[in-house]
Amino acid sequence: MPLIEESALLRQALGVPKGRLNPKSLRFENGSELFARSAFTSADAARGISADILFVDEFQDIAAGVLPVLRETLAHSERPRMILTGTSKETVNHLEDVYAASSASVWQVQCTGCGGEVIPDERCVTPDAYRCPACHTPVDWQTGRWIAGNPQSLWGQGFWLPQVIAPFSRLQTINDKVREYDHDRLLNEVFGMPTAEGSLAITRVALEACCSPRPMAASGSDLPPATRGRVMIGVDWGSGVTGEAAVVIASECPNSERLQVWHWAIVGGREKAALEEVERLCQRFSVSIIFADARGGGAHQNRSLWLRLKSEYGPRIVGLEYADTDSRIVGDGALQKWTIDKTKWVAGLCARIREKRVEFPRSTDCQQGFAHVGSEMVEFDEQVRTSRYRAADGRPDDLLHPLVYVLAGRHLAGTGEST
DSSP: OHHHHTOHHHHHHHTOOSSOOOSSEEEOTTSOEEEOOOOSSOSGGGTTOOOSEEEESSGGGSOTTOHHHHHGGGTTOSSOEEEEOOOOOBSSSHHHHHHHHSOOEEEEEEOTTTOOEEOOSGGGBOSSOBBOTTTOOBOOGGGOEEEESSTTOSSOOOBOOOGGGSTTOOHHHHHHHHHHSOHHHIIIIITOOOOBOTTBSSOHHHHHTTBOSSOOOOSGGGSOGGGTTTOEEEEEOOOSSSOEEEEEEEEEOTTSSOEEEEEEEEEESSSSOHHHHHHHHHHHTTOSEEEEEOTTTHHHHHHHHHHHHHTTTOOEEEEEEEESSOOOOEEETTEEEEEEEHHHHHHHHHHHHHTTOEEBSOGGGOHHHHHHHTTEEEEEETTTTEEEEEEOTTOOOTTHHHHHHHHHHHHHHHHTOOO
């Protein structure tokens, strides 16, 4: 408001009348109108407004459930647009939710030293230059490009904007903040990253620490020869409403106890059937064993997959169901069925990640998967004296489950148990 009030040029260009400006509503000479409303506790103040563009600033602080009401202001527009901005103070909040659903684009620079992709986080800041965390080669943010973490997203475009890539940013200023700010404030205010983990079972920091320099594998030809005959796929068929499936392709590292994740994704949907996509992945990666969700319609999907693969590959298919305890594998027609303790295996996966005994592809290829694994909450049940795991409200965790399946499957392969 002071900018407009004190500039004769802007007043004339915008057609703003003389006198005190209304802080809630402005009408310009060309007929355009600007409405400013608060939605901190309720969206009631915005009801009845008809707009073409909706800007929501500090989105992480508005009341939960307000966005659908605010979007109604665009209901009659022929060219509706919505722009949400803010800083993710906590890991579980609606700003993080919409970013995870969006294209989730990250500014990346290819290192001239090691060839890896460098993202603008705190690891890059050194006293004399921004450097690649892997090989310490200086990086120039101006040579970067936007890389979408969810390129197939239909929700909208999303961008992570840390201060270090801003044109006004100076290395000396960033280093001053590194010295002066506490860690949470540094991540929030300078790098635009959430820090309050609450009761999350696993943090984003722990997930990132398990990343390797290698890109996501596209087929079995991208895997080392030692993985031959060891490749597993975990499949969560989901609810069946959208026809999607969450898949994880992994193997045990021959020289260590690490579980190596080669590929993970959500497949299927409106355009392609999930069953066909899973079949193609099994063929492309020469999968030897399949661990798939057997709940509800999952059992039917598993039988259909077995019929599709039997003539050419005949991989073993084990259907899994969550329960309170592990049981022995039993026959299920041509397939096998295994009931596993959900708490035990989710907790085991989290422990392995914290101990860096799981290896993921490079961080930039894993953002969709991390959004799912990093959404799991842990709560202690006083009555039964054990922990319970569930997805945070409004957050997807589909890719967590096939990762649990292949971890359990790795143990099964190690014991050699069968019917």
